[in-house]
Amino acid sequence: MxxxxxxxxxxxxxxxxxxxxxxxxxxxxxxxxNDAGWMDMPTRLGDRIGAMLGCANGSVVLGDTLSIKVYQALAAALNLNPDRRVVLSDNGNFPSDLYMAQGLLNTLNRGHELRVVDPDKVLEHITSDVAVLMLTHIDYRSGRMHDMMALTKAAQDSGVVVIWDLAHSAGAVPVDMGASGAEFAVGCTYKYLNGGPGAPAFIYVRPDLIDRIDPSLSGWLGHDAPFAFELGYRPAGGIDRMRVGTPPILQMAALDAALDVWEGVSMDELRNNSIALSERFISGVEQHCPTLTLASPRDPQLRGSQVSFQCENGYAVMQALIHHGVIGDFRAPDLIRFGFTPLYLDSGDIDQAVDILARIMRDDLWQDAKFQTRSAVT
Amino acid sequence: MxxxxxxxxxxxxxxxxxxxxxxxxxxxxxxxxNDAGWMDMPTRLGDRIGAMLGCANGSVVLGDTLSIKVYQALAAALNLNPDRRVVLSDNGNFPSDLYMAQGLLNTLNRGHELRVVDPDKVLEHITSDVAVLMLTHIDYRSGRMHDMMALTKAAQDSGVVVIWDLAHSAGAVPVDMGASGAEFAVGCTYKYLNGGPGAPAFIYVRPDLIDRIDPSLSGWLGHDAPFAFELGYRPAGGIDRMRVGTPPILQMAALDAALDVWEGVSMDELRNNSIALSERFISGVEQHCPTLTLASPRDPQLRGSQVSFQCENGYAVMQALIHHGVIGDFRAPDLIRFGFTPLYLDSGDIDQAVDILARIMRDDLWQDAKFQTRSAVT
Structure with missing residues (x-):
């Protein structure tokens, strides 16, 4: 999980x-x-993922890591709105996105401000001094999901450029980037898309904007003619200009195979099944583990494909769960987090996970000394 | 080859x-x-590669692509020399390095100039207005090798910060970054280090400087406490701060295995054998292919582990060579390029390559129509 x-x-x-x-x-x-199609993998896989997210063909490309793609998107977005100085985000954004923004704004050194507000206060902070609204669609801790359509519309009505981070959305909930009208999206492929540890990230640019983007990370493979080896950078036409260096072919091959699983999957059906599983989990845990408090929105329409509970000693509880075969995550300070993916989980798995969690809490199994020491990665 | x-x-x-x-x-x-050591791979492999390049333990880290590492190094180097505005490089530098510099200087928008001179004019252009000298040690086309020690010393005597790109040096020629005194080095691992297509890049920062670097690409895994999920970026102590996002574990595992080959290899012995092979190739080609002109320095001390010949119709000639089992590269406009790696080539391979090349030139085998169409990647 x-x-x-x-x-x-x-x-x-x-x-x-x-x-x-x-x-x-x-x-x-x-x-x-050439012969194995390595050079085209970033755009070919981009189209495969784009099709799942309502992105037009030729508007998504794979490469690098999500942090790098955030940097590229934000640098490009600020260039599209050069007279404003505020980047608006929320404290439910993934920290790396905020860190990358801080690094870029420091690098620019032109008086930009990163304004970080509570998630439920974003709408009222969309004001005419905001250049870019940069949000993660689904909160990595609680699973709370922003209303992408409404926030994008409000932002654009105020002349704000919008970037969505779809790290917890791609392969988890229906997304329609085209219908949203947002300018940029980024995301990773190692979570719900099963691309493996360190799988490449993706970036979407709204098709009408691509040829206006002046890439900040202007690398070889984003050049119009990479093998002409010119000394001056000329961006490639289309989404290729968001490529930077040599693509990681082994990771791309793994991801390509992983994407086969998605052929013929209906995102609406998957979403319904995912909600059924998470509702089953919530009611099971609430019934059998009275000391745990739901930390995700109770309304399934307001959360993504994950559920978190507040849990004193959450780190040790999660270690005990993993020891007993239920793999979830711990997120500081006190959240235990579970993902619901109907492609490979069914109601039997959910019931079993509830049983094990209930036993760990009832019998205080988490108190075992071996579950107390924190590892580097939590 | x-x-x-x-x-x-x-x-x-x-x-x-x-x-x-x-x-x-x-x-x-x-x-x-934690359990498979994934999180530590970037620094663990960094130390393995660093040991081959005269870098102190803890001064090299793996990740991203070479273009990204160039950007990080140059941004950091410019910060170390804030009162100067010139980045000096040469037209033998790999184009992506120059492109990334152009993108960074545009992003900075503070009046920096990228000054690109002929390789043999670099020394005389090291003047007191230069902030950073950024060079590729070995020219990707001709194999011409810069005098790392002399240029670094001249630069530092003029208050210039130095970045070396070791793409064609790592695993090919003896390098001693520590002795050179240079502030930064970057390189890739898919050439002589055999890390595979899209293998991660590396960056070296001189140990006394690391804690003064304010990373431009300030990602999650360069944070001092990545799993505390703080909202503000605080750089990790040491070289870890040059990490950005999630490391590509499949590529890292392949590279880790590839590096085993280097255990116990003497770089000086390897260099001597490589020179013997390339000298044998040059004299063979000059004897049997009178229309080809050596485009690399004749003195083996002045070139890396590669040899290029100028060759009219070079693209078709290289296609014919590949067809006949001798894999080299074509580099526009008219260079055919060969690498000499004694770890897996011997004098018999060299003689055979000369024979095949001689036959292709003598019998005009390259004129076959199938060798004329250019693929996307050359």
């Missing part, structure tokens, strides 16, 4: 990765860039 | 990758971050 942190290994991945290693890298060497 | 573009598949890689996929991602899921 940690698909919201790192999706499990899809069955097709090992075979595909072995092919890429032996038949492509091993046998083709540099010929793989 | 394209180890200077993409090193071949080391035998140990497939097994290691399969372990990482099955035993770590598949079986441990998020526990892999």
């Amino acid at each position: 940690d698909g919201n942190s790192l999706g499990p290994l899809p069955k097709s991945v090992p075979t595909r990765l072995s092919q890429t290693v032996h038949d492509e890298w091993g046998a083709m060497l540099i010929k793989g860039w | 394209d180890g200077n573009s993409l090193g071949p598949l080391p035998k140990s890689v497939p097994t290691r990758l399969s372990q990482t996929v099955h035993d770590e991602w598949g079986a441990m899921l998020i526990k892999g971050w």
Whole structure:
């Protein structure tokens, strides 16, 4: 139940990765860039993911990490709104997004302000001095989900450029970037899309804007003619200009195979099943674990595909859960977090997880000394 | 003979990758971050590569792509020299390095100038208005090698901060970053280090400077306490602050296995063997292919581990070579390029390559229509 942190290994991945290693890298060497289609993977996979998120073909590209894609999107967004100086975000945003914004604003050194407000106060802070609204659609801790349509509309009515981080949305809830009208989106592929540890990130740019973007991270593979080796940067036409350096082919191959799982999946059906699983989990936990408090919105329409409970000694409780075969996450200071992904979880799994959690709480199994020491990664 | 573009598949890689996929991602899921040591791989591999390049332990970290690492190094270098406005480089630098510099200087928008001179004119352009000298040690086209020691010393005598790109040096020629005194180095790991297509890049920061660096790309994993999820960025102590986002674990595992090959290798011995192979190739080609002109320095001390020949119709000639089993690169406008890596090439391979090239030139085999169409990647 940690698909919201790192999706499990899809069955097709090992075979595909072995092919890429032996038949492509091993046998083709540099010929793989053309003959195995390596060079086109970032846009080909971009289209596959874009199709799940309501993005037009040719408006999404893969590469780098989500933090890098946040930097690219924010730098481009600020350039589209050069006369304003405020970046508006909320304290439910993933910290790395805020850190990258801080680094970019320091680098720019032009008096920009990062204004971070409570999630429920975002709407009232969309004012005419705001250049960019940058939000994560679904809160990584509580699963609270912003109203993408309403906030995007309010922002654009005030002349604000919008960036959505879809880290916890892609593969979890229906998203329609095209209908939202937002200028940018970014996201990762190792959570609900099961791309594996360190899978590449993606960036979406609204098609009518792409050719106006002057990339801050203007790398070789975003050049109009990478193999002409010109000394001056000329951005590629279209979404290719958001590419930077050499794509990580092994990670891309794993992700490509993982995406096969999604062929023919209806996001609406998946969403309904995910809500059914999470509702079942919430009522089970509330019935059997009276000391735990729901930290996610009770209305399933207001949360993503994850549920968190406030839990004193949450770190130790999660360690005990993992020890007993239920893998979720702990998020400081006191949240235990679970993801609900109907592609590989069913109601039997949910009932079993509730049983184990109930036993850990009832019998104080989390008090075992071995669950108290914190590891580097929580 | 394209180890200077993409090193071949080391035998140990497939097994290691399969372990990482099955035993770590598949079986441990998020526990892999601690239990399989995923989170420490960027610094652990950094130390392994650093040891080959004369870098102190704890001064090198892996991640992202070389272009991103160039951006980080240059942004940090400019901050160390805030009163000067010139970035000096040469037209033998890899274009992506120049592109990234252009993107950064545009982003800064503070009147910086990128001054690009001929490689043999660098020394005389090291003047007191230069903030940063940013060079690639070995020219990607000709293999010409800069005198790292002399140029670094001249730069530092003029108060210039120095960045070396070691893309064609790491694993190819002896390098001693510590002895050079240079502030920064960056490089990739998919060429002579055989890390595979899209293997991560590295960055070195001179140990006495690391804690003065204010990272421009200030991501989650460069934070002092990533799992505290604070809203404000506080850089990690030491080289960790040059990390940005989630590391690409599959690529790192492949690289880790590839680095095993280097245990016990003497760089001086390797260099001597590499020179012997390249000298043998040059004299063979000059004897049997009179229309080809050496485009690399004739003195082996002045070139890296690669040799290029000027060749009319070079693209078609290289396609014919590849077709006949000799894989090298073509670099526009008219260079055919070969890498010499004694770890997996011997004099028999060299003689065979000369024979095949001689036959292609003598019998005009390159004129075949199928060798004329250019692919996207050359």
